[in-house]
Amino acid sequence: MSRLKVIVTVFSIVLAGAFSASAGTTTTPQTKKKKKVFQGRVTVTATGEATPADEVPAAVTVIGRKEMDDSQASTVASLLRRVPGLTVIRSGDFGSVTSVFTRGTNSNQTLVLFDGVRLNSPYFGGYDFSQLSTAGLARIEVARGPYSALWGADAVGGVINLIPERAHRGVSGSVLTEGGEDSWSRFEGQLAYAEHGIDLFVSGFHRDGRGQLANSGFDLSQGLMDLGWSWGRGSRVALVVQGVKGDTEIPFSGAALTPRRHQSSSQTLTAVPLRWNISPRWTLTATVSHVDRSFAFRDPDDAFGFTRSDTNPDTNQARVVSIHRLGRHTVSWGGAWRQDTVDDSSSFGINLRGRSVTTTSAFVQDMWLVTDRVRLLAGARWDDADRWGSQLSPRLGAGWTFAAGWDVHASWGEAFRQPSVGELYFPYSGNPDLNPETSISWETGIARRFGRRLRIELNAFKTHLGSLIDFDYATYRFDNIASAKITGAELGVTWTLAPDLALDTQATWLVTRDPAGHALLRRPRWSGAVTLSGRASSRLRIDLSAMFLGIRGDIDPVTFARRPSPGTVTADLALAWRVCPNADLTVRVINLFDRRYQEVLGYPAPRQRILGGVRIRLP
Numbered sequence: 001m002s003r004l005k006v007i008v009t010v011f012s013i014v015l016a017g018a019f020s021a022s023a024g025t026t027t028t029p030q031t032k033k034k035k036k037v038f039q040g041r042v043t044v045t046a047t048g049e050a051t052p053a054d055e056v057p058a059a060v061t062v063i064g065r066k067e068m069d070d071s072q073a074s075t076v077a078s079l080l081r082r083v084p085g086l087t088v089i090r091s092g093d094f095g096s097v098t099s100v101f102t103r104g105t106n107s108n109q110t111l112v113l114f115d116g117v118r119l120n121s122p123y124f125g126g127y128d129f130s131q132l133s134t135a136g137l138a139r140i141e142v143a144r145g146p147y148s149a150l151w152g153a154d155a156v157g158g159v160i161n162l163i164p165e166r167a168h169r170g171v172s173g174s175v176l177t178e179g180g181e182d183s184w185s186r187f188e189g190q191l192a193y194a195e196h197g198i199d200l201f202v203s204g205f206h207r208d209g210r211g212q213l214a215n216s217g218f219d220l221s222q223g224l225m226d227l228g229w230s231w232g233r234g235s236r237v238a239l240v241v242q243g244v245k246g247d248t249e250i251p252f253s254g255a256a257l258t259p260r261r262h263q264s265s266s267q268t269l270t271a272v273p274l275r276w277n278i279s280p281r282w283t284l285t286a287t288v289s290h291v292d293r294s295f296a297f298r299d300p301d302d303a304f305g306f307t308r309s310d311t312n313p314d315t316n317q318a319r320v321v322s323i324h325r326l327g328r329h330t331v332s333w334g335g336a337w338r339q340d341t342v343d344d345s346s347s348f349g350i351n352l353r354g355r356s357v358t359t360t361s362a363f364v365q366d367m368w369l370v371t372d373r374v375r376l377l378a379g380a381r382w383d384d385a386d387r388w389g390s391q392l393s394p395r396l397g398a399g400w401t402f403a404a405g406w407d408v409h410a411s412w413g414e415a416f417r418q419p420s421v422g423e424l425y426f427p428y429s430g431n432p433d434l435n436p437e438t439s440i441s442w443e444t445g446i447a448r449r450f451g452r453r454l455r456i457e458l459n460a461f462k463t464h465l466g467s468l469i470d471f472d473y474a475t476y477r478f479d480n481i482a483s484a485k486i487t488g489a490e491l492g493v494t495w496t497l498a499p500d501l502a503l504d505t506q507a508t509w510l511v512t513r514d515p516a517g518h519a520l521l522r523r524p525r526w527s528g529a530v531t532l533s534g535r536a537s538s539r540l541r542i543d544l545s546a547m548f549l550g551i552r553g554d555i556d557p558v559t560f561a562r563r564p565s566p567g568t569v570t571a572d573l574a575l576a577w578r579v580c581p582n583a584d585l586t587v588r589v590i591n592l593f594d595r596r597y598q599e600v601l602g603y604p605a606p607r608q609r610i611l612g613g614v615r616i617r618l619p
Contacts, residue, residue: 045113045141045161047367047377048150048332049283049323056143057377057399057409059085059445059459059490063140065165069615070533070543072178072574072588074186074207076140076162077129081547082529084459084490084506085144085158089522090130092603093211095218095248098129102157103144103461104486104512104523106468109156109417109437111147114242115164116319117271117289120154122340122357123313124422131246131265135188135205136224138165144490145461146415146441149379149395152336152361153418156439156465164226164240167192167199171618178586178613182606183217184209186613201226212607213251215259220246234277242269250299254558254602261299268292283323291315309346313421315339328369332379336361342421355425359385359418365395375399377411387424391416391436405449415439423469423478431478438466457492484520487511501534522600524550524567541584543574549599557602568597570605576615584615 041053041062053060061083073079077098081088087101099107108125111118120127140162147155171193178186190203201224208219221244228238243266250261271289278284297309321334341356365379377397384390397411419434445459468482488510495503507528512520519525531545547570554565574588587610594608 043141043143044116044163045159046143046147047330048321048365049330049367051367054407054447055375055399057375057397058411059144059443059457059461061142061144061492063142065138067533067543068134068137068140070541070574070576071545071572072543072576072586073134075129076132076134076137076160078572079134079140080129080142080160082504082506082531082545083142084492085488085508086142087508087523087527087549088129089599090605091600093216093218093606094207094209095130095220095246096603099126099522100129100160101523102160103463103488104510104520105157105439105463105465106417106520108420109154109439109465111151111153111155111159113151113159113161114269115162115240115271115273116287117269117291118315118317118338119267119269119291121293121313122315122421123311123342123344125154125417125420128265130248131220131244131267132162133205133207133220133222135222136165136190136201136203136242137162139163144459145411145443146393146395146413146439146463148383148391148393148415149381149413150363150365152338152363152381152383152393153359153391153416153436156415156417156437157463164224164242165190165192165201165203166226166228167194167201169194173618174615176586176613176615178611180611181609182209182211184609184611186611191618197230199226199228199230211251212604214257215249215261216251217249218247220244232277235275237274238272240269240271240273243267258299258301260301261297263295263297265295266293281325284321285323286320287318289315289317291317305347307347310344312343314341316341330367331365332367333362333364335363340421344422344426351427352421352425355421357385357387357418357421357424359383373401383416383418385418387432388419388434388436391418391438405451407447407449408445410442410444412442413440415441419469419478429471429477434469434478435467435480437468437480440464440466453496455492455494457490459490460488461490462487483515485513486520498534501532501536504531504533505529518562519553521553521555521562522565524552526550526567539578541576541578544571545573546571554601563601565598565601568595570595570597582617582619586613586615587611 042050043053043060044050046056046058046060063079077088080086085103090096090098101107102110112127142160144158147159173191176188186207188205192201203224205222210217224242226240228236230236245266247264250258269291273287276284293313295311300307316339319336321332324331337360339358342352344352361383363381368376380394382392393414395413399409401407417437424430424432441463443461447457449455463486465484467480469478470482472479472481491507493505512523527549529547533543536542550567552565556563571592572590573592576584576586578584590609597605
């Protein structure tokens with residue numbers, strides 16, 4: 001009965017927004033002033049429509065192009081280490097499997113999007129961040145908390161949305177080359193053109209190198225094209241194609257050397273996004289996409305005969321959203337369709353051939369500016385799959401500016417992770433009767449802004465995870481047998497030392513427990529980062545980041561026994577010296593103090609690397 005009341009409340013708020021909104025203009029002098037948000041951050045991930053991040057009643061972090069350039073980071077994962085609530089774990093050197101744990105949830109409970117297109121693998125869930133560069137991105141949006149009410153499956157801990165660059169008027173471009181220790185080489189180039197309603201953006205990326213062990217090389221290539229046609233006031237249709245290809249050598253497994261073991265992957269995303277501003281009060285957005293993936297594993301020396309494995313998990317998607325600005329309400333409603341298909345085979349035979357799951361969805365949301373100081377958000381989504389059933393995901397949030405510079409928010413929501421195709425149908429261990437994993441989350445936060453120089457934000461959250469899918473050794477198959485509780489807090493402080501120099505500090509405290517009272521693996525109780533970034537002088541830009549990863553539980557790769565993994569503090573440094581208006585000399589040091597550490601037991605992280613390069617911009 002309580003669940004029914006929640007559902008009725010959500011839909012009542014949304015319908016109230018649709019039918020009781022004023023027909024007058026929504027922009028007042030107060031709201032105009034408010035849109036000059038701290039550092040000008042805008043998010044589409046948290047609400048589905050471009051919204052100033054400070055006006056969203058939730059925890060949102062936006063990493064812009066300037067931060068990416070200042071850090072000189074080649075991967076998105078490197079920058080996610082600086083986001084409150086996120087733990088990034090890499091099993092070795094660059095190119096090795098990299099997982100993100102958001103607010104203590106599992107690594108397969110964070111939804112990853114590329115401009116709204118789902119990237120999570122349908123085979124066994126999750127996303128490997130080792131194969132994702134910063135090239136061609138305009139910004140990275142991280143929305144923490146349950147977002148299944150808007151985005152559907154897997155948005156339990158949060159959503160990471162990668163927003164690509166677009167061309168603006170005229171011609172622009174840049175080239176970056178970099179080289180250094182361990183045969184490191186990196187190339188990035190981009191070119192943009194826009195004129196008479198046509199815009200074209202293309203970018204290319206390549207990085208390769210080797211680790212300090214035999215058979216530990218890695219390389220990654222990526223290309224992006226965004227071709228669009230615009231008309232009217234902000235309407236646009238485009239063709240977006242992104243291709244990613246990577247190869248990583250694997251030097252050992254447990255205590256055994258593997259001199260010829262390696263894995264490769266490729267992904268091609270093709271999408272047609274549409275934004276049609278039908279009127280000042282009505283916008284229609286739609287995206288049709290296809291994501292083609294392939295993964296290959298090879299080890300001709302494997303003693304057990306597992307010499308190869310090939311997997312092709314593909315996804316077809318379509319999403320339509322109708323957005324209505326009705327007085328102080330922004331009401332969004334729409335639907336989505338997705339088909340996941342997996343083929344998998346190995347040296348032992350075919351495991352899956354054309355196994356698929358089709359999911360259809362409908363959702364509705366209302367962003368209500370009750371007064372100039374009070375904001376309410378209510379939404380719900382219904383997902384129905386032809387294999388595992390259906391799931392309802394409601395969400396409520398409220399924000400209040402109760403005094404000059406003071407903002408508080410509170411939210412509640414339910415989310416789910418769908419059973420993967422592998423968990424449903426893999427031979428012998430698959431279970432077609434699996435139910436989705438579920439979560440209930442609460443969050444409250446407060447932010448204090450001191451003029452334009454200092455902002456402090458504190459968020460507290462609690463999540464209960466149920467029906468978690470785990471391997472049941474009694475039946476020798478996957479089943480919904482696990483649960484967990486998570487309590488945590490996030491602190492973020494941004495101090496603007498000069499007009500283009502800022503000190504960002506973030507810290508996360510987590511307490512995770514399974515039914516036996518054990519902490520969840522690879523989730524530290526304490527983690528954090530301190531970053532000084534921006535212009536240090538008229539010609540020098542600096543990015544110095546120190547990151548702390550606390551003690552956490554892990555599995556010994558040889559004995560498979562549970563044991564603690566030590567905490568560590570590491571630092572990275574990037575410098576860019578402007579030698580002329582259109583060229584910079586760059587230097588960066590990975591693992592500045594040459595620390596010996598492991599983020600995953602048995603897999604040493606890279607030692608110090610010194611890299612140098614040049615960045616040239618078109619005049």
